[in-house]
Amino acid sequence: MRKFILIIVLLLWTAGARATYILLPMDASQRNHLKAYGVAYWALEREVEVTWLLNYRGGSFMMKHADALEKECRLRGISYEAIADGQSANILAQIAEPSVNMDAIRLQKAPKIAVYSPKNKLPWDDAVTLVLTYSEIPYDIVYDEEVIAGVLPKYDWLHLHHEDFTGQYGKFWGNYRSQQWYIEDVKTQEAMARKLGFAKVSQLKLAVSHKIRDFVAGGGFLFAMCSAPDSYDVALSAENVDICDVMFDGDPIQPDAQNHLDYTKTFAFKDFRISTNPAEYEISTIDIDQQARGRVVNEKTDFFTLFEFSAKWDWVPTMLTQNHTRIIHGFMGQTTAFRKETVKTSAVILAENKELGEVRYLHGEYGKGTWTFLGGHDPEDYRHYVGDPPTDLSLYPNSPGYRLILNNILFPAAKKEKHKT
Secondary structure, eight states: OHHHHHHHHHHHHHHSSSEEEEEEOOSOOOOHHHHHHHHHHHHHHHHHEEEEEEEEEEEEEEOOOOHHHHHHHHHHHOOOEEEEEEHHHHHHHHHHTTTTTTTEEEEEEEOOOOEEESSSSSSSSHHHHHHHHHHHHOOOEOOOHHHTTTTGGGGGGGEEEOOOOOOSGGGOOHHHHHHHHHHHHHHHHHHHHTTOSSSSEEEEHHHHHHHHHHHHHHOOEEEEEEEEHHHHHHHTTTTTOOOOHHHHHHHHHOOTTGGGGGGGGSSBBOOOOOOTTTTTOSSBBBBBBBBTOOOOOOTTOOOOOOOOTTTTTTTHHHHOOOOSOSEEEEOOOOOOOEEEBBBBBEEEEEEEETTEEEEEEEEETTTTTTEEEEEEETTTOOTTTTTTOOOOOOOTTTHHHHHHHHHHHHHGGGOOOOOOO
């Protein structure tokens, strides 16, 4: 009889200790950080609430246990821990302690994602589409025709592909105007402008910029990298000002264009000067030009630092800077870094190289929505040239630079109760 009772007790104890939660650790123990974001998104798609544990083991994810979820983790090669209810309660209690810089954020709904990207093939890739594909997070491609038609309100999150919203074709004219891809791109964009009722590509891009602005004002989440952040703000500032020279739009630049820029219309930048040299591979002084500024860092010494914020009070910038390291290896792009003196005081700087005065990552609000800008082209390709092959992310499953992108992907899913005072 005693033996029988002991067996019953053991069976009951085993049932009680059975895993009720899955923890995806995001510290150095995680085998594949990038695919872990994909599993979190996969769970949200299936209406499984995910808790993002800010500053707990690199920004780990916790969710209710399910056999299908555990199987998905194994299939994607992700490190996970099956934990009991008591363990999850202990974690949340530890995070809730006022003395620790941690917090728990509920993710409730998978955001619908759009990537603004041209349909024609261009000789460069895009870091965001690369990491979305690798982490198995679904997205739609939209471009000028769809944006003008008014599709953006259908989405929660929008990424701006490597783009020039000023209508100057990326300022590639100086080096690539005889290349077939450049000639075809100009033809394609001019044809689209005419189709949509615009006399110039710059006018079309301004109209697209306004649609994006309205998307953010209405509550959308905008993320942009490389040339998109500064060209977007320059386009907004140059409304009703011709900043394109004859080789771009068929007529000369307005002689006093600089004096007519309106910085009140921009999201992030102020007091910049536009580049009026058509052969210069720069749009404005927002970008820190390596030669002009005497930038002394190289691939081995180029790093920037993520700021640390109060998780319980500044949970938005904390979420956007979750990582397993605070020091990120730098990477270049058409726009590599933002000149600090051109950043508006209303923007929140998320990461910088303080010694060089370079802002690398910043965030802000506009209307009911938010925008986030990240300098550089590809976090795992230091100097990505036109025509280079795309990065194979299976070689970089723990990339801290790519994690910054994926933080932004999950950001729209967050729900936070206001702290009581």
